Amino acid sequence: xxxxxxxxxxxxxxxxxxxxxxxxxxxxxxxxxxxxxxxxxxxxxxxxxxxxxxxxxxxxxxxxxxxxxxxxxxxxxxxxxxxxxxxxxxxxxxxxxxxxxxxxxxxxxxxxxxxxxxxxxxxxxxxxxxxxxxxxxxxxxxxxxxxxxxxxxxxxxxxxxxxxxxxxxxxxxxxxxxxxxxxxxxxxxxxxxxxxxxxxxxxxxxxxxxxxxxxxxxxxxxxxxxxxxxxxxxxxxxxxxxxxxxxxxxxxxxxxxxxxxxxxxxxxxxxxxxxxxxxxxxxxxxxxxxxxxxxxxxxxxxxxxxxxxxxxxxxxxxxxxxxxxxxxxxxxxxxxxxxxxxxxxxxxx
Amino acid sequence: xxxxxxxxxxxxxxxxxxxxxxxxxxxxxxxxxxxxxxxxxxxxxxxxxxxxxxxxxxxxxxxxxxxxxxxxxxxxxxxxxxxxxxxxxxxxxxxxxxxxxxxxxxxxxxxxxxxxxxxxxxxxxxxxxxxxxxxxxxxxxxxxxxxxxxxxxxxxxxxxxxxxxxxxxxxxxxxxxxxxxxxxxxxxxxxxxxxxxxxxxxxxxxxxxxxxxxxxxxxxxxxxxxxxxxxxxxxxxxxxxxxxxxxxxxxxxxxxxxxxxxxxxxxxxxxxxxxxxxxxxxxxxxxxxxxxxxxxxxxxxxxxxxxxxxxxxxxxxxxxxxxxxxxxxxxxxxxxxxxxxxxxxxxxx
Numbered sequence: 001x002x003x004x005x006x007x008x009x010x011x012x013x014x015x016x017x018x019x020x021x022x023x024x025x026x027x028x029x030x031x032x033x034x035x036x037x038x039x040x041x042x043x044x045x046x047x048x049x050x051x052x053x054x055x056x057x058x059x060x061x062x063x064x065x066x067x068x069x070x071x072x073x074x075x076x077x078x079x080x081x082x083x084x085x086x087x088x089x090x091x092x093x094x095x096x097x098x099x100x101x102x103x104x105x106x107x108x109x110x111x112x113x114x115x116x117x118x119x120x121x122x123x124x125x126x127x128x129x130x131x132x133x134x135x136x137x138x139x140x141x142x143x144x145x146x147x148x149x150x151x152x153x154x155x156x157x158x159x160x161x162x163x164x165x166x167x168x169x170x171x172x173x174x175x176x177x178x179x180x181x182x183x184x185x186x187x188x189x190x191x192x193x194x195x196x197x198x199x200x201x202x203x204x205x206x207x208x209x210x211x212x213x214x215x216x217x218x219x220x221x222x223x224x225x226x227x228x229x230x231x232x233x234x235x236x237x238x239x240x241x242x243x244x245x246x247x248x249x250x251x252x253x254x255x256x257x258x259x260x261x262x263x264x265x266x267x268x269x270x271x272x273x274x275x276x277x278x279x280x281x282x283x284x285x286x287x288x289x290x291x292x293x294x295x296x297x298x299x300x301x302x303x304x305x306x307x308x309x310x311x312x313x314x315x316x317x318x319x320x321x322x323x324x325x326x327x328x329x330x331x332x333x334x335x336x337x338x339x340x341x342x343x344x345x346x347x348x349x
Numbered sequence: 350x351x352x353x354x355x356x357x358x359x360x361x362x363x364x365x366x367x368x369x370x371x372x373x374x375x376x377x378x379x380x381x382x383x384x385x386x387x388x389x390x391x392x393x394x395x396x397x398x399x400x401x402x403x404x405x406x407x408x409x410x411x412x413x414x415x416x417x418x419x420x421x422x423x424x425x426x427x428x429x430x431x432x433x434x435x436x437x438x439x440x441x442x443x444x445x446x447x448x449x450x451x452x453x454x455x456x457x458x459x460x461x462x463x464x465x466x467x468x469x470x471x472x473x474x475x476x477x478x479x480x481x482x483x484x485x486x487x488x489x490x491x492x493x494x495x496x497x498x499x500x501x502x503x504x505x506x507x508x509x510x511x512x513x514x515x516x517x518x519x520x521x522x523x524x525x526x527x528x529x530x531x532x533x534x535x536x537x538x539x540x541x542x543x544x545x546x547x548x549x550x551x552x553x554x555x556x557x558x559x560x561x562x563x564x565x566x567x568x569x570x571x572x573x574x575x576x577x578x579x580x581x582x583x584x585x586x587x588x589x590x591x592x593x594x595x596x597x598x599x600x601x602x603x604x605x606x607x608x609x610x611x612x613x614x615x616x617x618x619x620x621x622x623x624x625x626x627x628x629x630x631x632x633x634x635x636x637x638x639x640x641x642x643x644x645x646x647x648x649x650x651x652x653x654x655x656x657x658x659x660x661x662x663x664x665x666x667x668x669x670x671x672x673x674x675x676x677x678x679x680x681x682x683x684x685x686x687x688x689x690x691x692x693x694x695x696x697x698x
Contacts, residue, residue, distance in 0.1 A: 047464060070472075071452075078438060085434030089427060092453045096466075101473055103420075103450050104441045115396060117445075123419075124450055239648055272649035299588055300621035301650035 012055035021049045071103045073126035082294040090315040128322045134207045138171035155213035174321045174334040183307035183340030187289045196258035200231040204262035211262040242269025264290035288347040303346035361404035370398045420452045422475035431643040439664040477671045483556045487520035504562035523670045523683040532656035532689030536638045537570045545607035549580040553611035560611040591618025613639035637696040652695035
């Protein structure tokens with residue numbers, strides 16, 4: 001905007017545009033919100049008149065009046081891991097269609113957020129924030145957000161009472177629940193059906209609740225099916241650590257018939273270590289199952305059998321949570337729930 | 350922030366915090382800017398007093414006064430392609446360290462930006478925008494940005510007069526120049542040294558100037574080295590299209606001794622098609638060279654020889670351009686320039 005030198009009171013208002021265009025104030029607002037439905041001729045007329053009057057719905061000005069910034073914060077340790085980047089991509093598209101912009105906040109490398117970063121986030125006054133409890137607790141985030149209610153992605157263990165930080169923290173927050181059991185049970189049954197007995201679990205970062213919940217679910221499903229305990233070996237969601245950990249498992253440890261990885265990228269490291277360090281064949285010698293179903297998992301070098309979280313569904317559920325909360329700021333906690341399912345490709349069979 | 354109900358004039362000001370803490374106004378500002386240097390005790394004192402006074406440097410309020418939003422827009426067709434996501438990740442970290450947040454704007458799938466999206470961007474009043482000329486021309490972007498000067502990533506052809514949209518558009522913009530020749534010349538020499546004669550180029554999206562510049566550079570380097578013309582076959586930067594195009598090249602067309610891909614992800618598709626559809630060995634039967642050097646390129650299944658753009662250098666250069674421009678809004682165009690270099694792994698040799 002070139003009117004930065006002019007004081008705010010000299011800006012054209014939406015009302016002025018509405019009057020000139022002979023439309024409602026709401027129509028002007030909709031015209032500036034990409035992809036809301038509005039007759040094309042009407043939108044064009046409004047945008048043309050807005051341009052003539054040099055009117056733009058400046059969000060800085062609007063934010064002061066409405067208290068809304070139209071910014072949605074996403075707290076992530078890593079934008080560039082494939083899962084996160086694919087989620088951010090889909091979320092950005094979906095939010096843009098609703099008139100919101102995505103604001104990225106990166107945690108420290110240990111996944112924590114320090115006080116400075118929180119204050120910094122507060123300064124942008126996001127309308128909503130999507131967070132993980134291992135990065136920041138609801139009580140702390142609520143202090144930063146004030147009126148906005150954070151959304152937590154949560155991995156409940158089915159049939160078990162809730163424990164942990166989220167259970168203890170009674171601060172109002174909305175939740176996206178991912179039920180991991182369905183897909184994992186299908187995966188264990190498939191692996192078992194092909195004769196695997198010694199099953200190992202390659203974990204993610206120890207702080208990640210997603211990884212912990214996956215391990216607990218695997219443990220429970222295996223016990224139910226008479227498969228004993230999984231051997232757990234430590235990863236951190238990266239390819240390189242997965243590769244090195246697999247070398248250790250087969251060179252120093254006892255190896256395994258099947259390996260469940262906490263994420264797909266880890267599974268790629270497992271597969272490459274098995275093939276390139278030991279000349280083992282996947283799936284004939286060792287079966288491998290990932291988690292996520294990222295874009296790369298169908299690449300022919302991996303063709304990974306994996307437990308899928310449907311990204312499109314997940315993003316729709318997150319956007320629904322944001323919109324429901326903005327429509328009803330004082331409602332009790334909202335929840336959305338997703339299931340996982342097994343996608344069968346070439347690494348078990 | 351919980352003070353959304355209170356009118357703006359009741360907010361505590363930075364001056365009030367500075368007086369109470371007995372520090373300068375600048376120190377208060379620095380305390381809220383993560384990772385600017387400030388003695389820890391001083392920062393703690395300032396943040397504590399700010400909390401007592403319920404002061405926060407609300408950017409909506411500040412933006413109206415200073416004209417600065419502390420938002421940097423990045424216009425991308427795709428957040429989730431590995432190169433873009435790795436760049437956005439590094440850029441977000443670097444900008445956060447300077448007190449800016451990254452705002453993502455997604456173009457239409459054909460890489461264009463429509464009027465609605467531009468108006469939407471204008472509403473956020475970004476301090477700077479990083480763009481590609483194939484997405485939006487400087488003249489159009491300047492109209493949206495007003496005072497802010499956009500940064501364009503540019504691929505000049507060395508030793509040739511500049512042509513194309515950026516040459517014709519005289520609107521003030523800053524530039525990051527990527528000189529592609531160094532790395533590509535090294536790659537062609539290596540491939541030639543191993544005896545390749547029939548060289549093919551897998552393009553990116555036809556609108557992408559990066560891909561066009563890569564093709565032109567390859568063409569010129571091959572001509573200089575007596576290698577004739579590359580056979581060009583059409584990709585779009587994705588794995589799946591690269592895979593299918595390679596199948597066509599070898600099944601319908603004449604094949605090739607070496608394939609240069611416009612990006613690494615495309616090179617992965619080429620490699621997998623060669624191996625899985627034709628049982629060909631890389632590099633013994635066909636040599637493959639990528640472009641970018643993304644994180645995935647060192648994965649053992651690919652171990653890709655590729656022309657590297659140093660991501661860390663690139664992000665530093667972009668941040669320098671942003672800061673130089675904000676320090677000197679009326680200066681003539683700033684430029685930063687990067688070279689490429691060859692990273693040799695296992696797909697040529």
